[in-house]
Amino acid sequence: GEDVEQSLFLSVREGDSSVINCTYTDSSSTYLYWYKQEPGAGLQLLTYIFSNMDMKQDQRLTVLLNKKDKHLSLRIADTQTGDSAIYFCAETLRAGGSYIPTFGRGTSLIVHP
Amino acid sequence: GAGVSQSPSNKVTEKGKDVELRCDPISGHTALYWYRQRLGQGLEFLIYFQGNSAPDKSGLPSDRFSAERTGESVSTLTIQRTQQEDSAVYLCASSLVEGFGNTIYFGEGSWLTVV
Numbered sequence: 671g672e673d674v675e676q677s678l679f680l681s682v683r684e685g686d687s688s689v690i691n692c693t694y695t696d697s698s699s700t701y702l703y704w705y706k707q708e709p710g711a712g713l714q715l716l717t718y719i720f721s722n723m724d725m726k727q728d729q730r731l732t733v734l735l736n737k738k739d740k741h742l743s744l745r746i747a748d749t750q751t752g753d754s755a756i757y758f759c760a761e762t763l764r765a766g767g768s769y770i771p772t773f774g775r776g777t778s779l780i781v782h783p
Numbered sequence: 784g785a786g787v788s789q790s791p792s793n794k795v796t797e798k799g800k801d802v803e804l805r806c807d808p809i810s811g812h813t814a815l816y817w818y819r820q821r822l823g824q825g826l827e828f829l830i831y832f833q834g835n836s837a838p839d840k841s842g843l844p845s846d847r848f849s850a851e852r853t854g855e856s857v858s859t860l861t862i863q864r865t866q867q868e869d870s871a872v873y874l875c876a877s878s879l880v881e882g883f884g885n886t887i888y889f890g891e892g893s894w895l896t897v898v
Contacts, residue, residue: 674825705889712787712874712889713826758825768831768839771816771876771887775825 674774676759681780688746690777692759697740699761704733704744707756707776716744716757746779754781785809787890789875795896796865804860804893808877813855816876816887819844826874832858833880865897 675693682688694702700721705713719726719733719742726733732745746753756776763772788807796802808815817829828842832852843849847865852858862869872892879886 710891712891713876714889715886718886768833770828770831770839770842772828773818773826 674759674761674772676757676774676777678775679778679780681782682749684749684751684781684783686749688744688749688753688779688781690744690746690757690759690779692742692744692774694740694742694759694761695772696761696763697737699763701762702733702735702742703760703771704731704742705758705760705773707758709755713758749779749781751781751783754779787875787877787888789873789890789893791893792891793894793896795898798867798897799864801861801863802865802895804862804873804875804895806858806860806875806877806890808856808858808875809888811855812877812879812888814878814880814887815852815858816878817850817858817860818874818876819871820874820892821871829860829873862895865895867897870895870897 701718703718704716706716707713717728717731719735730747734743756778758776759774760771762769790805813834815832818826819829820826830850831839847863850860872894874889874892876887876889
């Protein structure tokens with residue numbers, strides 16, 4: 671596909687793990703990112719992974735990268751109500767002479783008690 | 784400043800009027816991006832500035848949209864003759880330099896409503 675694709679919604683129970691999936695477009699993308707957007711706020715970088723890695727772990731966050739399938743996932747362990755937000759996957763595409771961060775539509779994570 | 788600052792945070796305007804949105808990037812950041820986010824949608828790239836190079840305007844949706852940046856400082860996004868479909872959050876971001884591996888930092892956005 672031509673777009674960064676993500677499912678639109680994910681609902682989990684507090685304390686469970688959340689897995690948010692993303693399919694990106696360019697196999698040569700060197701860095702892939704996860705951003706978090708809380709209601710009424712801008713985007714904050716959560717984590718990123720370099721393309722020569724398969725996995726990156728940062729506290730409750732685990733990023734998995736499958737370059738062959740151009741698939742990226744974000745796992746949040748022990749999900750809390752404060753994790754409720756929209757999560758955006760992004761890759762950096764070369765467009766003309768520029769590298770432009772290109773985002774998916776975002777996955778709304780809803781955490782219920 | 785400490786972060787990317789955008790103003791106004793909210794703007795309601797009548798259809799047909801012009802609006803200006805301002806972005807003050809993080810000091811020292813040479814790259815500056817504008818994105819548009821419609822309700823329930825992802826981020827749509829609009830325009831990109833890198834230092835003193837010519838801006839990448841490939842994402843601007845029509846000639847009603849324009850943007851300027853003075854050196855490596857403030858940028859202004861102007862929308863002329865606004866239409867209802869222009870209603871969206873306009874997000875500005877900056878990074879130290881262009882390219883992959885350089886984290887981009889977002890402002891909180893300017894919420895534009897065209898009535």
